[in-house]
Amino acid sequence: MNVVTRGMRNAFRNATRTLSIVIILGLSIGLSLVMLIAHQAVQSKIATTKSSIGNTVSIMPIEGGTTLSAGGALLKTSDLNRVKSIAHVTNVNELLSDRVQPQGTNDLGVPGAPPRADGTTSLKSPYTVHCNDGTCNGVGRTILCLPSSGCSNGHPPRGFSLYIPIVGTTDPTNPSNIFASSITITSGNAIDGSKDTNDAMVSKAIAQKNNLRVSSTFTAYNKTLTVSAIFNSDTQDGNQTIIVSLPTEQHLTGKTDAITSATATVDSLENLSSTVTAISNALYSLADVTSDVGQANAALQPLDSVKNISLYSLIGAVIAGAVILLLTMIMIVRERKREIGVFKAIGFSTIRIMFQFMAEALTLTLLGMGIGVLVGVLGGNPVTTTLVNNSMNSINSGGSTGKGGAPGFSTIQNIHAQIGWSVILYGLAAAVIIALVGSALASFFISNIRPAEVLRSE
Template identity: 35%
Template sequence: MNVVARSIGNAFRNWIRTTAVVAVLAVAIGLALAMLVSNQAVESKVGELNASVGTVLTVNPAGGQGFDGGGEPLTSATAKTAAAVPEVTSVVATKQLRLSPASSSSTGQAAVPGGPGGFGGQGTSVSTSLQPAVAAGTLGNRNNSGGQTSQYGGTAQTRTFQLPITATGTGAEVDSSGKALNITSGTGLGDYTAKSTKALLGTTLAQKNNLTVGSTFTIDGTTYVVAGLFDAGTEFGNNAVYLTLPQAQAVAGTPDEVSSLVVTVNSMENVDATRTALQTALGSGKADVTQGTRGLETAVSSLKSVQNISLIAFIASLATAGLVILFIMILLVRERRREIGVLKAIGAPNRTIGLQFVLESLVLVVMGSVVGAMIAAFASNGIAAALVSSNTSSASTGRAGGPGGGFPGGGPGGGGFLGGAGALLSSVNASVSPGVLGLGLAAVFAVAVLGSLVPALLTARIRPIEVLRGE
């Protein structure tokens, strides 16, 4: 019988012991894999937070977030000044529009608060053939009732308010918070720095208006073609349209004006200094530079703590698996002293006998790894969610103040801190990818080999004459 067949047979000599060893190994290996998967998921989420919102500053016209209309509008020259500030890696200009359904005048549409420009005078309201995908709700109707009464002394006329559709002109394929647009079907708009009658529609808005890629609609009498559909993650965020920046400026009739700038800094460590430098370069009377994610540093720090905890748990689980293998192999070597003595007496070399025990331990580890991988597949997401759940609440309470919190005028997908970083923080997806699974199993097998080498070396100390004399 060759050494491989003998090793496999020896692994199943005692079914009760084999089952117990495999069960313990499965728990240890499953926990190790789950912790490794959680560690990788949190690491990926930290990178995502840093890349999408952690290094983003928002520039608005000075006072433009209040009810008084603000100061002077931002222009392309402002964007060039911002781009010249050290540590700034990109500047994306956006133009906000409010699209009012063409039927709103016949239904008693209330005026948009703040006049044509809305709050702060940054937006421009124009008509569209689109119908909003979401209802105004209690707050929308309360804030836009206008307090109208009948001039004939009768009962006040009930006025139907329809939410305006948010339209954002952007100079790159990102939303107003600096996050890359999640285009679910179709394509982007191509050159975002040129006028175009192509548009991107939110999924709920497209569904409401029975539009698909290639369909058409109108804004201010101009026909637009749906180039693609995007998913902002929320129903209100998907009640939106994206145009190229020059096209939105043309619709608004303000060719050189922008509503806000999304400024990306090269690292989180430089955000505070860059914010100060940017505010100085633009002037406090010209622009307001805000960092909408003040609580993000705390969240990232907490997530890195979760990374450390999961890494320590991974190492501890591997060590447990190694100790289990070590103890069981020592036990087997002692049990089989007579068998080892006989094999050595008939000429079997130490390396062959040692290899037999190593292969036997690997058979047990393979069975434990199969069960452990299934445990990790079911438990990883729950473990990752439990590890980061406390961070979601602490990060949410640390979000910046100001109108809307987070990114002022965040537009679709923005929604303040909870709509940006908070949504990312609470959506850690710990999926068992082949790469992570392979890395974890490689570590497990490495520990298994190390754990079985000690008893394998013990076989070299067994002297056949002493064993046979004892018999």
């Protein structure tokens, strides 16, 4: 009988002891796998959360409004040129926002009230206004809705019409221009944000309301514009907006070199905080510079906490498993001290004796690995979810996320951990290495004894 077969048979000499050892090893291996699963799931979630958190910086003129009609100070193109030269800034989207009023109406619905928009347009808003209290005079609550939605509340006064936002931008397909998360061109081609061409992109809702197609024309600021593209967005604001290039809007409004706001894109979330400081220093007291740095850090805080917990627990579980296996093999080897002496007396080499005990330890470890995988499959996701939720609750109770919580919390709660072949292979490799090293050390020390010493002690 070769040493490997003998070692495997020896693993089952004492059924009760074997069962106890296998269960203990299985639980230790299972805990290691659970922590490894949690660690990998959290690492993946951190990467996903970082990609979902905006790495943009908002730049607004101090005491300025979001549109020309709001009044206040304006930024200049030269101001934004300083921002473009700052390290880690990959793009600056410059905006000149305004609103135009359908001709012959005012946006208050009050006879004789002057329009608050800076210009007029031949277009009509795709939305109608229904008044909850029947007044719609700027005091009562209103509901904006498309005619097809079937709104049937109170009706607005005669002459009431919504203004239409018009945005001049250097990046026409950027959804943040219209407070949306997506812009889809349904027909035509996007305009060039750097050229003054009197071309415009209109929302699909505006196009349908005004029977517009690509190459159709309309007027705004008493100038004729041509529809270059029709787009659709996922927000109400976006679906009632006209988009033109920044030079076009500056020309139409007569506000050459004027900027109402800008958005700078930073190359990574890690550089966001330092870039905000650099932009603030570059613009001095001209603009308010803000970002989601604080909320981004708050969103990642529970994940970082779980990542550290799972890492330390993984290390602890691996060390515990190694110690358990080493002590087990020392116990087994010492119990078979006489057997080792006999093997030495009949000519067995130290290496051959070590191989026998290594085969026995490997058998016990593989049996424990089976239990460990089962524990990992059943416990990986529940343990990970519990760790994340507890960390989030702890942070929320401490008030560190601020009002409304940090962005990304809803997606963090949906974290899903599962065992994969890579986790199983990592666990198996670690268990085999620990088993071989632990059994080799234990058997090496005891196999160096001389047969005469064993017989004398007997």
